[in-house]
Amino acid sequence: MRSAQSEAEEEGGSSNGGARPGEEDEEEKEREEEAARRDEIIRTRRGWEPLGMPRRRAVPTLTTLCLQNLAQHMQSLWAKDYSDNYLDEYEFRFVVGPFNDLACGLVQELLQLLGSSRRLSRAALHLLLLPNLRQLSLRPCPALANNALGHLIVLRCQGLSVLDLGGCGRLSPSVLVDLAEGLPGLSRLGLAHTQANVQVLSAVGSCCRRLRELDVSGCKKVTPRALRHLAHDPLARSPGCPALRVLLARDLERAGHGDAVAAAAFLLLALPCLEVLAHDAVPDALRLLRSRQLCDAEDSEGFPSLEELARGRGAAPEGAPLTLPLRQLEEVEEDALGTVHAVCPQAEEVSVWLGDNPGSSGLRELSCWKCLSRVTLGCSGRRCRALAEVLPLAQSLGTRLRSLTLHGFSCRDPLSLTALLAACPGLESFNAELEAPPDPHTRHEPSEEPTASPPRWATDLLPGGLRQLQSFSLSLAGPVPAAHRPALSSTLASLLCGAPRLRSLRLLAVPFPLDSVLEPALPELRELRELSLAESRVSAGAVWQLLGTDGPLRRLDLSRCPDIHRRDYDGFLQAVRKQRLELDIAWE
Template identity: 40%
Template sequence: MPKKKTVESLQKLCLKNVAEHMECFWVKDYTTDSYLEGNHCRYTVGPFSVLADALLQELIQLLEDDQRLTSPLLCSLLQPQLTELDLSSCPNLVSRTTVHIISVRCKNLSSLVLHGCSHIPADALANLLGGLPCLLKLDISNTQCDTSVLSTIRSCCWRLRELNISGCGRLSPDSFLHLAYDSDTNSLCCPGLKRLYMEGLDPATNGEDLVWALVFMLLALPSLKCVVHDSVAEAVCLIYDQQFEGARIPPRFPSLEKLAECRRSAYSSKGRSQLILALTQIYYVPVSSVPKINAVCPSLSEICVALTENLAFNPCLLPWRHLVRLTVSCMEVQDLRELLAVTQSLGPQLQFLALDGFSLEDESSFQTLLSHCPNLQEFWVSFHSPRRDGCALQPNTEAICWDPSSLPDHSLPQLNNLTLIHSDVENALPLKHAVLLRQCLISLLRHSPNLESLCLASLPFSLDDVFQTVLAPPGTSLLHLCKLSLVEAEVSSPTIGLLLSSKNELACLELDTCLNISETEYSELLRKVSEKRLDVHVSWK
């Protein structure tokens, strides 16, 4: 049974009381525009100057959740003891004045998230970042960030480890060169930057010049572990080929050949001529690029590969000893059996596996794949019904013969997150395929003692029998289940009642588009949850 609602702690109740009365009492004397605009705001000592960092963060979050937060209230909570500040949920409250107060009061910030704060002018953003030398993590995605802001980060944020500049439409390919190199001092910068997110840039910046800018950054920033952009694989392949003649790098910056030579010299004593990058994660990799990616990035722990119809995924292309997270998506639907050689080779070391666009042509392929990957912690699968000669197979209408004793034992003792989606709802899954898939699911739920999150969407069989079998006495399954999402599932109200009365830790139950549950049954379900004071959120639409 989900946990019952408990009495809130005295600390939480006190913070809620403070949040409820801030507007009329706590900051009554300094909520005027003149206070915010005057320089004396930096010296004001108020009731929140003695609150611990964690309490200040919690108070800001409480005000945001209750929609009570205003610019004056926010500014009163910007205190020197803050080490982390996330304003992404209230971007309309963040202005030039706000960032000025942050810059003069919050010198100890190690993490700052300004995602979507588009009202901050670029010069104000640059001035703010120029005064925050302790930053380790910075998210300024979807802001007015421009070249001057990246130049400031390069010069002032030497400790930065993670940067998100996705969706910043004012950046050009040349802007990224200023992040990695200071042309005034002729020196490389941001030596400790490990993670760089730069998706969703203005279409004008996505072209050949941007690919060369990516090559520049990959060569100039030695600590980069992850760069998120859909052209990174292309840039890595250019580094593998070491043919930089077509690069258009401004004269005040070092050439790609010079940067490559500097990187190559670091390995010359070890007898290596191939350029090596420190990347451990790379996404959007065409399968044809895998050999070059493997040669340049031998320490990859995570990769997302895109398969095309005429190119197979050869397991010989993946000798990475460190690979633990693998995502494979198909441009066109492919037979899951084509991936089994890969999972047989890499399966024992995988902790995360996500598959999209595969069809279950052979009814036993899913079981075989599971047997290859005994150490999975997260498993995400979106599958299609089998096809023959381009046409969907017709479903078999024979009765299903259910024999619980024949269930295969698929034990994934470390699995904590499972998502199973039938994305081909217009084409039925043949009877034998459905039976074996259901058996696999029951076995997984029975023998995954650490499962915390479960999502089952549009599965072509009733989940009533599944949960009734899994939860049958002695009832030792799903004990740690916290989140259950059943989208377009064949499940009835009695089964939901069984889940809510069984031993588990359910805090979130999603029943979206479950046609077997009526609005009346949903209302009755909410009444019982409230009556028993269960601490679980139930949604249905």
């Protein structure tokens, strides 16, 4: 849009230059159209007339309508007959009913629809346990999962490849054993927060030979010894779960630290394909493997020793160093990075806790990983590390860096965020919780009042933009010094104008006005689906302008925004209902 000054200059130029009559008419028409657009925008900012809205609710497909109709009448029609006549009969193997001819994908979609709408009853679940079912999740309805249902799953759904029983604490260990033994084709199994124990993990290790992903997090009966049974069958003296790649084993039964470390080391050596092991003792287990001090005592239950397993992986006391194919590492202390890098040189994702020493070599060690693309850094010391310390790491990883998450860093230099983002043009996800440095003048500054003409921030601080960015989250703790606000505002405006693929945007607790930051970027954010401005300074006019953009926005969070009032929120909801928009707005 042209400014009023430029329009006046054009008018002056026309009169002085003696433009032809046809050109004058054309310029006059352009000026009238421009003035009309400007008036329309002004009305929008005042909350009068929205220019348009996020997408209206899409017309559902015929398949979706049919499934919604089935879900709506499931309990009153189909499940009622089954409840009255067959629900307590467990001897039959199959149920011949109205859903047997449904394709596998439709059965799974119907189960998901019933679960998400809280319409899934025991009778409905029985009717949908069909032989062609390939994926089943009882996580949305753990109260329905009893031992009788477990037996039905084994009888009717032997073709399952994915089974999620997370939170189903009523299933006894014996039933979980039957499920592991009766469903040998499983590739993913979720047992989080269940009664899984050593017998269950032994059955999984012996029978589920195709298993690639297993979750036993929160299982209080799983001991370090039980984990060994998962990776090795001491009776048959054969390895277990040879294809396992992902094992989630957080928050298990409390055990001695030495036992937990030895069990984690055993898993790392005994599972040759393991790429992800989420276990608290992994960093210490890697240190143990790196030290080569593996002379543990002879095991009375028939498990191989760590030294024997290490030799099987090609590592000898004086031979080649031991390396593992781990791709993801969690909760690594800064002083352990050298050891972890030596054992896991192919890691692609790592989360690190940094100490108080700015001169430590931890961040330099991270830059040596050749495959690293996803990094999480947190400050565990008593004081925050400066955001500028991350810049050399970002520069060394460059375009390889896909995800960066930062916790507890201090943004002492307002341009350090700009330099950091500019060094990572390939970012797909960025998440930062930053602390602003104290401002001695904050108490004496008058409160900010919205100006009639907000400043236009520079949008060229990131010349190349972040063309691959899909998720951006920034949270600011503490008051931001007035001297920092222009640089931070320009950085955010430049980022948003250069991120056309952005789908999720979270600007949390930003204490300075965001209207002038969002305004130039709105035409570019054509794929934005989720926007959270919780606790940030944004006006109702900016929200109306946001609602006037054409895009797939589905969720807008305005919780605790100081400049958004009840009457504004009611107006937003009224517009959403009137236009039949597929948009959820949160405010409190």
